[in-house]
Every structure is written in structure tokens, then in C-alpha cells.
Amino acid sequence: MRTSPPTTRVLQVLDHLVAAGGRRFGLSQLARELDLSKPTCLGILTAMTDGGYLLRDPVTKTYGLGPALITAGRVAQEGFTAAGLARPLLEELAERYSCVCSASAVVGDQIVVLERTGPGVAGQRYPFAPPVGLMYVLWGPDAEFERWLAKPPTLPVKLNRGRLRQVVAECRERGYLVESLTLAGVRLHSLLAGVAAYELPAEVRDLVGQMVSNLGERFYLAEDLAPRKKQPVNFIAAPTFNATGAQELVLTLSVGTTITGAEIARRGQALTDVAAKVTASVGG
Structure with a gap:
């Protein structure tokens, strides 16, 4: 290219x-x-x-x-009505749990943060390819999941396809995804924000790849989420859907600490309730 x-x-x-x-x-x-x-x-x-x-x-x-950016931003935002509708709901959720919430979507070949509460600004971009992007195809057709899985990874990553498919099946039933909190995961997102990872020097890609665990192991299964069991959680994510029934946005609620399975379930339900309201508001 x-x-x-x-x-x-x-x-x-x-x-x-x-x-x-x-x-x-x-x-x-x-x-x-x-x-x-x-x-x-x-x-x-x-x-x-x-x-x-x-x-x-x-x-x-x-x-x-x-000021020219204001006009450009307004025109661009009109194409992402759901994100604007999500913002006040995410602000309420962020206040309730003293956390950062966001709404993001796949735009072209990148993931773009469209709305964000708390510190930082919207507009961050990430490459849409393994090891980043599972939640943007998780609740869509199996063919989309397979296409994402077949993309050349931005960084070397192990793919336990059996576990990954189990994660997909359970998250579709549960309605939300829970990512574990690891130093490698946090550093990975920091590295990839706004960076063309494909263009990183080979030695850097290999080094970062060593930090990244098996892709499927970054997400919790039902057996990991027993009510009294504590787990370190990075974030919880849930989808919204457009009028055609296609997955449109991913809403995330940051956690960044260790909480019980019961608390994970409470926050996950709160996030899916917000996602359901956004979906309903756009006729999804």
C-alpha cells in the first residue's frame, strides 16, 4: 500500500x-x-x-x-448517531462506578473510539486485526468472526481456536465480554493506539508479541466468573445493534482492579442495559 x-x-x-x-x-x-x-x-x-x-x-x-474541525467533526458524527445517543448513558454509568466508559466501532480497517468519558479524548485508533478486535465481530455472523481471525496479526500471537470459539459462544449467551487485567494487555493497547503496528520494526513486534498471552486466554469463561471468586478485570464490553440487526458499536466499562464474579455480573448487566437502550433508540 x-x-x-x-x-x-x-x-x-x-x-x-x-x-x-x-x-x-x-x-x-x-x-x-x-x-x-x-x-x-x-x-x-x-x-x-x-x-x-x-x-x-x-x-x-x-x-x-x-473552527474548521468543528464543522468536519459534526458532519462525521452524523454518520455515528448511535455513539452520540450512547454518551449520556455512558456518563451515568461512569459516574456510578467511578470509571471510564467508551463507545467505539470499526471504521474501514481500523477501530475508532467515537465517544469517551473521563480523561483522554475520543478519536483514538487501533488496527482491526488479531490480537485486537474480537469484540467487534463477536456478536456478528460467524463469517465475520472467521474473516477477522484470518487477518494477518498485527503482532505475533498464539491462537487457541478451540478456547476462542468457546469464549465467543459464552459471550453471545451472556451478552458481554470480560477481559482479564494484565500488564501485557495494558501495554499492548498503549502501543497500538494510533500506530500502524504492521510497520513496527520486526524485533519490536517480536518482543511485544512475547508479552501477549494466548488470545483466547485474555477473556474469562463462565467457569472463571463464580460469584465469590475474585478476578483482575481490565474492562467489560457489550454490543449495540443497528436497524438491520448488525452489530454497530462496542460499549466498554473500564474496571482496572480485582472484583468478584458477582460484581462482574452486576456491572456486565448494567452495561448491557445501556447497550439495549442505545439499540432501541436507533430502531435496532
């Missing part, structure tokens, strides 16, 4: 400013943090400012996001 280095540099600047959550940057700081030459960085900033995508403060000579 051909890429355009100049376009990549523009996206670098835009992603950096979005991730900064409203902070403003001077030319020298941006060039240094993005490893760009000052002339190259200045050319990008000037063009984006002229187009209204950035604003330059004439006093501090710093750059921030501009």
Missing part, C-alpha cells in the same frame, strides 16, 4: 494537537516533539491555519485547533 509522507506529517501534527486536549504549542516545541524540521513544520502549520484547521495566537505565537 502506497503512503504519502507529506500527508503523514500533516496527520502527525493534527493527531498531536487533538491528543493534547486543547493545549497550544509553539513552532519550536511542535517541531521538536514530532521530530520535524522547523521549515517543514512551519509550512504545515501555515497551510492548516490558512484553511481554518488551526488557529495561531498572534501574541503567544502558539497554535491550537481551529
